[in-house]
Amino acid sequence: MVRARIDAGVCGFITDVAATSDDGQTVTLSITSTCPHVMNAAPDLTVVDAYEEIFKKPVETTSYAVLSEHLPHVACPVYTGVLKAIEAAANLALPRPSSITFLDE
Numbered sequence: 001m002v003r004a005r006i007d008a009g010v011c012g013f014i015t016d017v018a019a020t021s022d023d024g025q026t027v028t029l030s031i032t033s034t035c036p037h038v039m040n041a042a043p044d045l046t047v048v049d050a051y052e053e054i055f056k057k058p059v060e061t062t063s064y065a066v067l068s069e070h071l072p073h074v075a076c077p078v079y080t081g082v083l084k085a086i087e088a089a090a091n092l093a094l095p096r097p098s099s100i101t102f103l104d105e
Contacts, residue, residue: 001018001019001020001089002017002018002019002020002085002088002089002095003016003017003018003019003085004016004017004019004081004082004084004085004088004095005017006077006078006081006082007077008035008076008077008078009077011035012034013033013034013035013038014033014034014035015031015032015033015034015035015038015078015081016031016032016033017029017030017031017081017082017085018030018031018085019085019086019088019089020089021050021089021090021091024050024090024091025049025050025051025090026047026048026049026050027047027048027049027050027053027086027089027090028046028047029045029046029047029048029082029085029086030046031045031082033078035078037070037071037072038067038070038071038078040070041066041067041069041070041071044066044069045062045063045066045067045082048061048062048063048086049062050086050087050089050090050092051090053083053086053087054083054086054087054090054092058079061083063079063082063083063086064079067079067082077100080098084098
């Protein structure tokens, strides 16, 4: 099982994603969040095909389609966090931290 925590930033919402795959392709997701928009999407995003998610353009994926119906901001890091959890659960990438850091100029 892969567990990912997504801190969405200024909104203060936290999303936890648990992703499992027994065959390296079909990924089962369990998503909990303090964000009501993510929680509205969660019931429609429980099982995905990792190859369909990871090797297509974002607008062609189930996760983007489902999340975009509910999330009010295209820049929400939940999109990427869910995809990273799917990728790691299917052993298509190592489960390593990623981040976006704003630098003072």
